[in-house]
Amino acid sequence: MKFRIKTLPLRTERIAVVLSQDDAAELGLLPGDRVKVSYDGKSFVAEVEISQEFISSGEAGVCTFTAETCSLSEECVVEIVPFARPKSVEYIRKKLNGAKYEREEIKDIIGSISSDVLSDIEISAFILANEIVGMQNDEIQWMIEAMVEVGERVVFERGTVVDMHSIGGLPGNRFSLIAVPTVAAAGLLIPKTASRAITTASGTADTMEVLANVNLSVDEIKEITEEVGGVIAWNAPTGIAPADEKIIRVEYQLELSPKPHLMASVLSKKLGSGARFVAIDIPVGKKAKVENVDVGRGFANAMMEIGRNLNLKVATALTDGSQPLGRAIGPALEAREVLEVMERKVEGDLLEKSLGIAGILFEMTGIATNGYQHARKIFESGKTLEKFREIVAAQGGDESVKAEDVAVGDKTYTLHAAKEGYVREIDIAALNEIARTAGAPKDKGAGVYVHKKRGEVVKVGDPLLTIYAEKEWKLDNAIEVANTKQAFEISGVIIERYTMGRWWS
Amino acid sequence: MKFRIKTLPLRTERIAVVLSQDDAAELGLLPGDRVKVSYDGKSFVAEVEISQEFISSGEAGVCTFTAETCSLSEECVVEIVPFARPKSVEYIRKKLNGAKYEREEIKDIIGSISSDVLSDIEISAFILANEIVGMQNDEIQWMIEAMVEVGERVVFERGTVVDMHSIGGLPGNRFSLIAVPTVAAAGLLIPKTASRAITTASGTADTMEVLANVNLSVDEIKEITEEVGGVIAWNAPTGIAPADEKIIRVEYQLELSPKPHLMASVLSKKLGSGARFVAIDIPVGKKAKVENVDVGRGFANAMMEIGRNLNLKVATALTDGSQPLGRAIGPALEAREVLEVMERKVEGDLLEKSLGIAGILFEMTGIATNGYQHARKIFESGKTLEKFREIVAAQGGDESVKAEDVAVGDKTYTLHAAKEGYVREIDIAALNEIARTAGAPKDKGAGVYVHKKRGEVVKVGDPLLTIYAEKEWKLDNAIEVANTKQAFEISGVIIERYTMGRWWS
Incomplete structure (x- = not known):
């Protein structure tokens, strides 16, 4: 059947067309079904929504997202025919029944999520199936490969590229702002991408943003890393592993983060940023994402094995996830605190953890046999603060930034x-x-x-x-x-x- | 914070407000979070959606459904504050972890679904949890009680009220159109409510609609049943067990129908229509909802036990679900076929099953010791056809309807x-x-x-x-x-x- 496009004043991040109840019945379509939309020799697959108002017979409504993504404009005439549901829906059902994904199946699912063809209901089923049925290490590996493949990548031609990441959930956990410049000061390249807070009071990207611009493209990340040795950027605008953001949005609503997804989330970002050596922080505590040391060890082993198969050397640190790291929680308070540490005004667990994580990378890359001591030497020489200021300046911040300059709530x-x-x-x-x-x-x-x-x-x-x-x-x-x-x-x-x-x- | 209501030209069957990205961040809200909306001394809880376009700071968008349900109009000023997620979300998470629902918990969940406060993502989690973790008989019983409680009910002051239902999925399965008048002709009351097809070519309500009006209220159902002994109506507009429709809509998109939900769906409708004796048809076959006789027996036992605890006498019949019943599939073809059977022009499995189901009800209510023979006697006396025409007439159809009058596709x-x-x-x-x-x-x-x-x-x-x-x-x-x-x-x-x-x- 032929339809006239009507653009609707709304935006949902999904490829969908809205049909009148009559037209949908005429085509035998129900909400959630898929159709093939063809025009001008092009075509795309869309989810069907049904409207009892606002859409007349003969009209196909599209939100601004679908209109832009599929280059449709008002009054365009399209041909719409019923189409099979994405195969990925079938694969998710298989997992619900306890099966293991094939490599091609998980690739298909991640592709469908990345290109916005799965509905929220279908993404929910994916998350719940993986939470309840679980995933084996090779399935997680394939998921990571698929996530990286559909996104942007940073490619370094030379240098030893390392990275660090926390699986998150711990207030004040801002060791990266100290560990990244320490590592960079030793000549390693560290293109650190980080999250913003979703359910917490600040993410590393939120805290860094108090001092510098964190919205960088993969090209800028590469350029700055090659110039000053390191960067601390927000991961979302880079386009690395784009499925991750979409999955996390639904996970938030389900209040779930399946462990296989946590692993895939971290490792896909690190792989996409070009790292070869990665140190992973796993906070362990009753209210942390990993509830006890036994679970933490299993988690760590799985990540190391998966990393090995991805040609990524992974080291993990189980850390105290039962109380905040440092004493500050919130973007500016945390930014001030990391500067106070680097200015040698305060000591404590924030500094110790930062040096510990930097030290792991020094040992992995063969720079030092006692990584912690090496990190401490760099830190005490003042090179950490110096490098941090270089990074801040390269990201458009004030190169003479001091703790006392950071404004906090009055x-x-x-x-x-x-x-x-x-x-x-x-x-x-x-x-x-x-x-x-x-x-x-x-x-x-x-x-x-x-x-x-x-x-x-x-x-x-x-x-x-x-x-x-x-x-x-x-x-x-x-x-x-x-x-x-x-x-x-x-x-x-x-x-x-x-x-x-x-x-x- | 105060917001000005903006009505949006769209309709989603859920209580939600759309806020601008800035305002949502200001209130610390993410999509899926809940807010309390207050105005004029009234208040309601709504889900938050976030718009990057179309909603300005200071505006709260509502779709026409929310506007009508909550009596909001353009330019209304409301106070919006963050609110806890519905408790039901927590109960669903418990089930995901393998727990059993408490009576009050399942009541809360069904209440939230009925009043449109759960999102599709949350309803998905409910369905998937029950599919994978399963439900015990008492949990299903509580679910049924909750479903009936929030809906309309038909209450008969006198007479023996019986009913019949199929768990569905079998093409041509239109025995009710013959069995209902047979049962009514014997003096029993049978206020039969039936579904329309969702994924099949016709439901009992679709087929009956070829001959009569099936959109009846509970009052009309009662009136017609008391007048002529029986009715065949579409269940949705009655308002009986309204959560069922909402759950089924999401199940369709997941391509799942958990067995506990099938039981709850059937028994809640029967309980809501006032029946005391119910015959349930369970088609068994490789491509049917129940895949083999063993599963069918377990299913039947569970339904009978649950029925007992609901003071509902349930009998079940495992039937052939491997091929269509009769030879016709599709509303008019089926309507013509049931008339041909009642006009004694054709015989076969459709007639046999109809008499068998009617017979079960005759035996349950003590009307006959050999129910099938009793049903056959009524049928052969012509009373079945006579009663069917009375029912058709009472529902606004042609009381002299004949098979040859039914128009089928040319x-x-x-x-x-x-x-x-x-x-x-x-x-x-x-x-x-x-x-x-x-x-x-x-x-x-x-x-x-x-x-x-x-x-x-x-x-x-x-x-x-x-x-x-x-x-x-x-x-x-x-x-x-x-x-x-x-x-x-x-x-x-x-x-x-x-x-x-x-x-x-």
Whole structure:
């Protein structure tokens, strides 16, 4: 049947046509079915949606995304015929029944997701099938290969290219901003791509953006890396492994991130950025993505094996995922803290982890036998800060940037301890929620500063955390969250007290 | 934050508001998150969608469905604040992890689906979790109770109310049109609600609609049933168990129908229509919803147990699901065939099954000890046809309706046998596709007539099937499907031939 194109004032990131109920029935089509749309000797496959209003018989509605992607304009006349569902839907059903994907099948699925032909319902089925049924290492490897293949790639002609990544979920986990310049200062190339926060208060890209531009193309990443040795860029605009973003969007709505997808997400980005050696941070903790050390080891082994088959040398570090790294949570607070560390004003776990991760890469590439010591030497020589400023400048930031220049939210509120003891537990999910409610990551200056970490002694009236916000109403909401959720568990230093009476009873 | 309502020219059957990217970030919202929308002392919870175009900062877009359901109009000013996701999402996640639903949890989920607060992605997760993890009988019972509770109900003050239903999927399975009047002729009340075809060429409601109006309210169903003893109505407009339609819409896109949902779908409708005794038809066959007799028995036992706990007496019949019932497929062809049977012009499996199902209800209610014989007596006395015409008339149809009056498609094509033998297999999926391609169920006169059924002998040139269509182009497409898919498997009558040589070798 012939249809006249009608462009609709809406945008959904999916190739779809909207037909009237009558026309859909005439063609025997139901929502979710596919059609082949042909015009001017071209054709594409689209999902069918059905409208009871707004679309008249003889019209095919398209949103602006479909119109642009398929170069359709108002009043274009197209031929529409029913078409089979994508084969990928069948492969997902096979997995639901417990089967293993073939290499070509997973390639087909990733291709369909990348080119926006799968519906949200179908992507949900993919995620749930992989979560419940699981994936074997070779399936994950094929998924990674497919993800990289359909995207952009950075190709370096010379140099030893390394990279680092965290599987994420830990507040304040900004070691890359220190480890990347340390590694680059030693002559390695490190084209680090990083995420923005989805459910947390800041991602490495959000924090770096406080100091420099992070929206770089693959060409810019290559150029800057070759010029100064390293870069810290947001991964999305690079076009590397584009299926990842689309899968993560649906995972967020399902509140799920299947472990095979976590592995594929990290390794596809690293492979796409041209790295040959990669250090992976796996935070382990009750509320982290990896819940205990046993699971962490299995996860680490799988990633190393998959890496080997992809010609990517992978080392992993199981790290403490039970409390924030450093004390700052939120883009500007974190940016200030990493600068304070590099300016030698503060020490602690953030510095230690940064040197540890850099050290792993030094050992992997044969630069040093004691990588940590080598990293510390570079750091103490001041070369880390110097290199960081070079990177910031190359990404359009201020090359003389200092911690004290970083502006943080001017609306603040400090929570004090009501009893004496030591910090037994910190609830990272609660801290995250407080920081997000205060405005992070959108409001760069918003977040939380943690005064007391686990094991530290607390006296009555000591500050526990300070909330920073840019807007009064967000500060108020964050205070409410902080008062409701107990982010800190304070225990008496004396575990239990026995009276003499009890001893004798 | 305050927002001005903007009504959007689109309709999605879900309570949602569309915010600009900036405003969503300001509130820390991502697609799929929920917000509380307040105005004029009222409030409702909506899903968040984010637009990069068409919605300006300060505007909240709503589709016509949300505008109507929540009585919002253009320029209304509303207050929007972030709100927790529905608890039901958490319960679905529990099931994904292998847990059992609590009664209140499943009630909450069904309530959320019925009131359009769950997204398609969330409904997908519900379906997939139940498919993969499964549901126990008491969970299914609670699901049914919840489905009935949120919908309309038919309440009869007197009389013995019975009902019948097929779990579906079998072409030509129109026994209800004969069994309902047979049962009603014996003085039982039978307020039969039925489906329209989703993936098949006709549903009982589509076929009945050829002869009468099937869009009835619960009040009309009650009135007609009390007046003439029976009714055959489409279930959707009754408002009985409204969650069912919404779940089925997503199941279609997943190409899944979990067995617990099949049971819940059937029993909720029967419970909602006021029945106390129900006969359930379970077609068993390789391409049917129930694949073999063992599975069928488990299915039947589960339904009977669940029925018992719902105070609903359930009897089940495992029937042949490997070939069409009768010979007609498609609304008008089927309507004509059931009339031919009632006019005593044809006999065969359609009549036998109809009398068998009616007989089960006669035995359950104590009307007869040999139900089948009782049904046959009524049928042969002419009371079945007489009652059917009364029902048709009560539903606004022609009370003197005859088989020869039913108009079928005038574009036809007959496929003939190319070889001799007997029919070994009939592919019901292929017949279904041919009939749908010919225009069924939208074009009432379209469909397929099967000349040879399983076991029947075929000579070269014998007609195998005739395709009926209302439109030439649909007939052409259907012929193409018929030529591609082998709907009939014809075998030589001699299974294998041995030469003398082979015997002696």
